[in-house]
Amino acid sequence: MEWIRVADEPHKLIDRVLADNVISDEGLTLLREGMVVRGRHIPMLRRQGIEMIPVGSYAPVLDQIDQKFHEHYPRFADTYKRQFGELKSCFSKIQQGDKADLDNAIAMFTELAEEALESVNLFEVLQQMHGHNEYTYRHSIHVGLLGALVGKLMKWPSDQIVRIGHAGLLHDIGKIRISNAIIDKPDKLTPVEFAEIKKHCELGHELLINYMDAHEDLLDGTLYHHERMDGSGYPFGLMSGDIPDIAQVLGVVDVFDAVSSDRAYHRKSSPLAALGVVISEVYQGKLSAKYGLPFIQYMLDAYTGSTVILSDGRVAQVVRIQMEEVENPLIRLNDQVVSLRSLKDVEILDVLDQASKKAIGGMTS
Ligand SMILES: [Fe+2]
Ligand SMILES: [Fe+2]
Known part of the structure; x- marks a missing residue:
């Protein structure tokens, strides 16, 4: 088992099996032991103020x-x-x-x-x-x-x-x-x-x-x-x-x-x-x-057009990528189009698949 800080190393959480229940301050079970952490869970964990979570190995x-x-x-x-x-x-x-x-x-x-x-x-x-x-x-x-x-x-x-x-x-x-x-x-x-x-x-x-x-x-x-x-x-x-x-x-x-x-x-x-x-x-x-x-x-x-999770837990949409600067695309974030470069120390953490997109709903708008 390994404890991972949600804010510092969110990329290490994705697709790993939870080693224990994740409980909110109010006592609600947010994620259950044995579940696999997905990219779409990261914004929720951050919103709930969860700092660290225990995970085991990657899901098969x-x-x-x-x-x-x-x-x-x-x-x-x-x-x-x-x-x-x-x-x-x-x-x-x-x-x-x-x-x-x-x-x-x-x-x-x-x-x-x-x-x-x-x-x-x-x-x-x-x-x-x-x-x-x-x-x-x-x-x-x-x-x-x-x-x-x-x-x-x-x-x-x-x-x-x-x-x-x-x-x-x-x-x-x-x-x-x-x-x-x-x-x-x-x-x-x-x-x-x-x-x-x-x-x-x-x-x-x-x-x-x-x-x-x-x-x-x-x-x-x-x-x-x-x-x-x-x-x-x-x-x-x-x-x-x-x-x-x-x-x-x-x-x-x-x-x-x-x-x-x-x-x-x-x-x-x-x-x-x-x-x-x-x-x-x-x-x-x-x-x-x-x-x-x-x-x-x-x-x-x-x-281009895909919905992504940023490493700070926000959800954005990729608007345009240039070959010369592939890791810093233009993204739509809170109705504004900005270059990822302008967000200091933020990178793309995960790309949402169909199922996750549905689960996360209209968070990009
Ligand atoms: Fe090879
Ligand atoms: Fe190979």
Whole structure:
């Protein structure tokens, strides 16, 4: 159990399980032990003058999916859960040296990606997942979905969109051959540990060859997703023209998802920070501009108009975001449009999903 100050570290509360009831000064139970704290609870806790609350671990990924998506996207939530279970079972079978049906795992993903691209606000899905438990499966699914999204934005033919989804789903499979002590280490890796992590691209490539009749795109995605356009990547330090397109796309969305998750786990920074990192790596010539820019534009459009919780507990609406200053959008707050920059030490804490928006009502007006 950990006590968190609502005013100082609200980002550390979201999606964690309450370790005790939260009681108001008047003796009313505001939140019950065992409940999961959501972004929309923060304004209420601040209004009630609650200073500290006790929380345990992050809610399991599948509980988060259920709570956030079951009402509005029931089919997507069910398919996501099945995909998650299938991937987990395949990875653990391989880890134990047993046979695993990777072809089945990727076949299922085709259905998930179709639902996500057709009927779900993908931005909402990716925005709303917090915590580090079972990160590998969640990250794999999200990189697959985002990869497919970029394929769609680029108007690729549908079979190619499906393949990039599959490649994203399996891009980090090599990590199952690397010690958990390194994979799960929350602190900065030592140079020796980092060298070990870097092996996951080649190990994954080898696993795909051994476990399935993998399409060349899947092999390329796994082997080259950490190569960078300026030659600074690994394992081979390839330059732009030598990096297959599928790996260039995965490079962009992999960075985005990894930084988004990192934020939720231990850093204090806006959810827009992950987009800021992608933008700066595109400008530095590391990530592909061809695939990075349409992705960035999609995400900027998705954020625009969204309802957000600020770190001081207020609710605002994003009016406009400029690429040069992505973490300081123009926001509508109490009927005034201001730059987030003008609010000292305030940042965006969370983006409200449909269910939370409904629960919080017309607080933005
Ligand atoms: Fe990777
Ligand atoms: Fe990755």
